[in-house]
Amino acid sequence: METLLELVDVRDPRGGGGRRKHVFKEILAIAILAKLSGAQTFNEMEEFGKCRRDWLGTFLSLPHGIPSHDTFNRAIRSIPAEEFEACFRAWAEAMRSQAAESGAGEPRRIVAVDGKALRRAGCAGKAPIIVGAWDERTGIALGQEQVQEKSNEITAVPRLLAGIDIRDAVVTMDAMGCQKASAGLIRSRGGDYMLALKGNQGLAHEEMRAFMEDAVANTPERLAFHETLDKGHGRLETRRCWQSADLDWFSDRSLWPGLHSVCMVESERSTGAVTTIERRLFLSSMKPDAPKAMETVRGHWGIENRLHHKLDVQLGEDLSRARVGNAPRNLALIRRAVLNVLGRDAQRRGLRRCQKIAAWDPAYLEAMISGHD
Numbered sequence: 343m344e345t346l347l348e349l350v351d352v353r354d355p356r357g358g359g360g361r362r363k364h365v366f367k368e369i370l371a372i373a374i375l376a377k378l379s380g381a382q383t384f385n386e387m388e389e390f391g392k393c394r395r396d397w398l399g400t401f402l403s404l405p406h407g408i409p410s411h412d413t414f415n416r417a418i419r420s421i422p423a424e425e426f427e428a429c430f431r432a433w434a435e436a437m438r439s440q441a442a443e444s445g446a447g448e449p450r451r452i453v454a455v456d457g458k459a460l461r462r463a464g465c466a467g468k469a470p471i472i473v474g475a476w477d478e479r480t481g482i483a484l485g486q487e488q489v490q491e492k493s494n495e496i497t498a499v500p501r502l503l504a505g506i507d508i509r510d511a512v513v514t515m516d517a518m519g520c521q522k523a524s525a526g527l528i529r530s531r532g533g534d535y536m537l538a539l540k541g542n543q544g545l546a547h548e549e550m551r552a553f554m555e556d557a558v559a560n561t562p563e564r565l566a567f568h569e570t571l572d573k574g575h576g577r578l579e580t581r582r583c584w585q586s587a588d589l590d591w592f593s594d595r596s597l598w599p600g601l602h603s604v605c606m607v608e609s610e611r612s613t614g615a616v617t618t619i620e621r622r623l624f625l626s627s628m629k630p631d632a633p634k635a636m637e638t639v640r641g642h643w644g645i646e647n648r649l650h651h652k653l654d655v656q657l658g659e660d661l662s663r664a665r666v667g668n669a670p671r672n673l674a675l676i677r678r679a680v681l682n683v684l685g686r687d688a689q690r691r692g693l694r695r696c697q698k699i700a701a702w703d704p705a706y707l708e709a710m711i712s713g714h715d
Contacts, residue, residue, distance in 0.1 A: 345711060346374065347371065348433055349374065349679060350374065352366075352425045353425055354366035354367075363409075364404075364409045365402075368404065369409050371402065372387065372402070372409070374679060375390070376391065377676050377677065378697065378710070379701035383411075384415045385411045388410055391408035394704065395408060418669050419666045419667030423675075426672055426675060427486060427505075430678070431505050433679075435507055437713065438480050438482045442480060449479075450512055450634075451478065452478035452479065452642070453477055453484065453513045453514070453533070454475070454478055454514045454643075454644060455513060456476075456642075456645045456650070457474075458471065458650050458659075459471050460472060460670050460674060462661060462663050463664060463665050464665070470488055471489040473487050474487075474649070475503075476649050477511075478645075481648060483678035484506045485505055485506045486678065487501045487505075488671045494518070495518045496518060496519075499515065500523060504527065504531075508528060508532065511533045512533065512628065513533050514535070514638060514639070514641065514642035516538045517540035517543075518542070522598055524537070525537065525599050525601070528627070535627050536625075537624060537625045539624060539625050550625075551621075553586075553604070554584060554623065555606075555621075557586060564586070565585060565586050566584070566586070566632040566635075567585075569582045576614070577613045578611070579611045581608070581636060582607070582608040582610075583606070584606045584632065585603050585605045585630040585631070585632050587603045589601065589604065601627060602630075604624070605624040605632075605639070626638075652693060653674075653677055653678075657680065680697075681693075683711060684696045684710055687710065
């Protein structure tokens with residue numbers, strides 16, 4: 343259980359005074375094990391602890407038995423969030439590195455960055471927003487930052503990127519992350535970027551759109567190009583990618599560190615007699631390679647389909663009403679830890695089945711924590 347204890351190696355915020363019945367790190371360890379076993383509430387964390395009291399006692403001291411649900415509540419909302427996130431980043435990076443060892447020679451890894459609202463955790467209609475980083479190759483959540491009050495994702499992204507290893511990775515972000523400062527930070531930390539360019543960039547977006555649409559219509563031979571075709575569920579989808587390194591005309595080029603190409607991806611979807619076409623623009627520090635560019639753009643959406651969807655549908659993140667102190671932020675991190683631990687086996691069995699097995703079989707839970715299938 344050494345890896346679990348590394349994840350909860352945070353300072354006890356309770357100070358030196360008062361009566362402290364339980365070891366703080368042990369409270370957090372039980373909470374995470376309970377979440378891995380399907381617990382949704384603080385009451386269920388307590389019930390898990392009582393049911394697994396003898397097993398927990400083989401590696402925890404439990405000086406006063408199992409904490410109450412109120413103790414779990416107080417502990418999780420008082421965890422120093424920045425320290426907990428730093429522990430998580432180190433733990434997740436070690437997990438990613440270990441998983442990546444078996445993938446030597448695979449395509450360059452993609453780190454997708456995106457924001458997600460904790461819909462029922464807010465007050466006065468304002469839901470906290472968590473900006474997270476996710477490794478597309480291994481399916482591991484790398485870290486998170488909460489958007490500060492009276493701020494937005496633009497300020498959270500640099501804090502997140504500064505704390506994770508993005509060397510030799512391609513960082514992908516939606517339009518909110520398409521900022522010159524973020525591009526510079528990514529390049530300074532040894533990564534490349536693929537940033538969605540939309541209307542929030544004003545004139546730059548209009549100029550790029552006009553340039554790429556004109557080039558596609560009149561001089562397509564000067565562009566890198568790739569096309570794919572997918573069929574299924576009564577739908578036909580054709581994806582096309584054009585990429586150009588001709589940026590000498592772009593007046594703001596020098597303001598975007600490392601900018602090497604602009605990319606336009608077109609999705610044409612036909613369902614029955616209905617056909618829709620969507621075009622998206624991207625700024626990239628990578629030289630033109632249309633197949634890789636399309637793979638990178640598609641890889642970004644894994645953070646929605648393979649992370650955010652599971653957090654909401656299978657781990658109930660959008661239903662959580664924890665609102666006090668750091669509870670929303672810390673519980674969000676614990677859920678990401680659950681996905682990291684169970685993720686590989688969940689691809690075979692399904693996440694809920696893995697959680698049930700973890701609840702039934704301590705040996706399985708121990709193996710998952712240790713990184714063994």
